[in-house]
Amino acid sequence: MTMTLKNIAEALNLVVRTGEDLLERTVTGGYAGDLLSDVLAHARKGSVWITLQTHTNIAAVASAKELCGIIVVNGRTPEETTLRKAVEEHIPIMVSPLSTYDVVCRLCELGVKNREGV
Amino acid sequence: MKEYKADLHIHTCLSPCADLEMSPRKIVSEAKRKGVQVIGICDHNSAENVPAVEINAAREGITVIGGMEVTSKEEVHILALFGSEESLFSFQEIVHENLHGINDEKLYGEQVIVNEEDEVLGFSNKLLIGATDITIERLVDLIHEHDGLAIAAHVDREGFGIIGQLGFIPEGLPLDALELADPSKRDRIPRGIRLPFITSSDAHKLEDVGRRSTTFLMKTVTTAEIRRCLSGVEGRRMRI
Numbered sequence: 625m626t627m628t629l630k631n632i633a634e635a636l637n638l639v640v641r642t643g644e645d646l647l648e649r650t651v652t653g654g655y656a657g658d659l660l661s662d663v664l665a666h667a668r669k670g671s672v673w674i675t676l677q678t679h680t681n682i683a684a685v686a687s688a689k690e691l692c693g694i695i696v697v698n699g700r701t702p703e704e705t706t707l708r709k710a711v712e713e714h715i716p717i718m719v720s721p722l723s724t725y726d727v728v729c730r731l732c733e734l735g736v737k738n739r740e741g742v
Numbered sequence: 743m744k745e746y747k748a749d750l751h752i753h754t755c756l757s758p759c760a761d762l763e764m765s766p767r768k769i770v771s772e773a774k775r776k777g778v779q780v781i782g783i784c785d786h787n788s789a790e791n792v793p794a795v796e797i798n799a800a801r802e803g804i805t806v807i808g809g810m811e812v813t814s815k816e817e818v819h820i821l822a823l824f825g826s827e828e829s830l831f832s833f834q835e836i837v838h839e840n841l842h843g844i845n846d847e848k849l850y851g852e853q854v855i856v857n858e859e860d861e862v863l864g865f866s867n868k869l870l871i872g873a874t875d876i877t878i879e880r881l882v883d884l885i886h887e888h889d890g891l892a893i894a895a896h897v898d899r900e901g902f903g904i905i906g907q908l909g910f911i912p913e914g915l916p917l918d919a920l921e922l923a924d925p926s927k928r929d930r931i932p933r934g935i936r937l938p939f940i941t942s943s944d945a946h947k948l949e950d951v952g953r954r955s956t957t958f959l960m961k962t963v964t965t966a967e968i969r970r971c972l973s974g975v976e977g978r979r980m981r982i
Contacts, residue, residue, distance in 0.1 A: 658817075660909030661900060679816045679878065681908045703877060 627651045627736055629693050632672065633718055636730050638695065642707050643716025649692040653738040654731055656724050660685050667691055672736070674727050678702040680709050687713035697724045743978065746963055749773065749955045750782030750807060751821055751895065751921060751942035754791040758851030758871055760946040765860040766794040768948055774802050776952035780963050782942065784811040784821050786870040787841050789834050790855045793827065797858035805963040811895055812837055813871075814878040819895035819902040821921060822885045825965040829888040836884060840876050843869030878904070882916055891965055891972075892916070896923040896944060898930055911935060919972050925954070925982050938972045941982040956982050 630647035633640055640647070652670035657663045658677050667673060669690040675682060676697050683706055686694050693716035696702055702710075702717055710717045720727050752769060753760040773781050781799065783792050783806060792808035799806045808830045809823035824830040844867055845853055853866040876884065885892040897920045900906035904920075910932065911917070919938045922928055928939065940956040959979040960967040971978040 659900065659906055661906045664909045677816060677907075679908055679912070681910065681912055685909045705879075 625735060627734060629672065629716055629718075632731065632734065632736070635734055636695075636720055636722070636727065638718035638720050641702060641717045641719060642710040643693065643714065646693070646714060646716045649716070651692055651736055654728065654736050655691070656728055664689065668738070671738075672731070674724050674731075676700055676724065678706055680705045682706060683709035683713050683715050683717070686710075686715045691715070693718065695720055695727055697722060697727055743959050743961055746779045746958050746960065747777060747955050748780035748782070748958055748968075749778050749942050749945070749952050750780070750809075750823060750893070750940065751784050751811070752781055752945045752951055753785055753811075754783060754795065755852070755854040755856065756785040756788055756791045756866060756870070757946065758786070758845060758847075758853050760785075760851075761948065762852065762854065763948050764946070765856055766791060766798045766858060767860045769795060769951055770798040770802055770804060772948050772951040773799075773804055778804070778952040778955055780805045780807060780958075781951075782807040782809055782821070782823055784809045784823070786811050787813060787837055787872070787874065788853075788866055788868065788870050789830050790866060792830060794856055794858045807963075807965060807968075809890070810834065810837070812876070812881060813873040813902070814881050815873060815875050816878055816907050817873050817902060818878050818904045818907045820878065820881055820885070821891075821893040821895050823891040823893070823965055823968075825889055829890060833884065833888045833890065837874055837876070838868060840874040841868055841870075841872055842875075843872050845869050845871075878908070878912065879915060886916065889965070891918045891969060893919045893921050893940065895921050898922050898924055898927040905931070911937075918969060922982070923954075938980070939982055940972075940980070956980055
C-alpha cells in the first residue's frame with residue numbers, strides 16, 4: 625500500500641506547520657537522526673525524516689536530500705526562520721508530541737519501512 | 743608588533759569532564775612551562791574560575807582571555823571570549839538563565855569553583871554539560887552585544903561541532919573564526935568558507951595545555967586586537 629504524508633499526519637495526529645498542500649507526497653521510507661551531517665550522508669531520497677532539530681538548516685538538508693518531509697519530535701517548536709525556509713524549499717514540517725522512538729514505532733506499524741538491502 | 747602564542751580553549755576543574763588537577767595555579771604553571779603567553783579559559787557554560795586563573799597568570803606575565811564554551815540549543819559548541827570580567831559575567835547571567843537542570847556529580851563529574859590558591863570555594867550545581875535554549879544565531883549576537891569573540895569550537899569534530907550538528911555553517915552567521923581541533927584535518931572543512939581558522943588544545947587535562955596553539959602577530963593582547971588579527975587589519979597576522 626502506498627503511504628502518503630497525509631496518511632501519516634492523520635494517523636499520528638501531527639501538527640502540520642508547513643507544506644499543507646504537499647501532503648500527497650508518497651513516503652518511500654524513513655530516517656531518524658539529529659546530527660545533520662549524518663542525515664546528509666545517509667538519508668535516502670523520498671524518506672520522511674524524524675528529528676528533534678529545529679534549526680533552519682533542517683529545511684536545507686531535507687531539500688538537498690530530496691526528503692519528502694520532516695517530523696519534529698517531542699513537541700519542539702521550529703524557529704520562524706526554519707518555517708520560512710521550509711516554505712521556500714517546499715518541505716512539509718510536521719510536529720509530534722511523541723519521542724523519536726515512538727514516532728518510528730508508529731510509522732513502522734503503518735507499514736513505512738525502508739526497502740531491505742538498499 | 744609582537745608575536746603571542748595563544749591557547750584560547752582551556753578547561754578548568756569547573757568543567758565536569760575536566761580533570762580535578764586543572765586548577766588555576768597548575769594551568770598557569772603548565773602554560774608558562776610550554777611558553778604559552780595567552781590563555782583562554784573556556785569552561786562549559788560557566789566562567790566562575792576565570793578570576794582565580796587571572797590572578798595567577800598576572801604573576802607570571804601571562805594574559806588570560808576569560809570566556810566560556812557555550813552549548814547552543816542545537817548542541818553546537820561556541821567559544822565566547824570577552825575583554826572584561828564585567829562583560830563575561832553579564833553574559834554568563836544570560837547563559838545561566840537559559841541553562842536548565844541540576845548536575846549529578848556521580849554521573850557527570852564534579853564542578854569545582856576554586857580561588858587563586860587552588861582552594862575549593864564551592865561547587866556549581868548547574869547542569870553545565872547541558873544545552874542552553876539559545877539558538878546559535880541568537881548566541882552569536884549575544885556574544886557580539888557583549889563585545890566578545892564568537893568562535894565555533896572544534897569544527898572538524900562531529901560531536902558538538904557546527905558542521906557535524908548542522909550539516910554546514912548557516913549562511914550569514916557572523917562567526918569571528920573557526921577552531922580546528924586538529925589542523926591537519928583542515929581539508930575536511932568544505933571549501934568556500936571565508937572565515938579565519940585558529941587551533942587550540944581544548945585541554946581537559948594538564949598535559950594538554952598548550953598542546954595546540956595559534957600565534958598572533960599584534961600590538962597588545964586584547965580581544966579587540968585578536969579581532970583585528972583575525973581579519974588581518976594593518977599587517978596583523980596569525981598562524982596555526
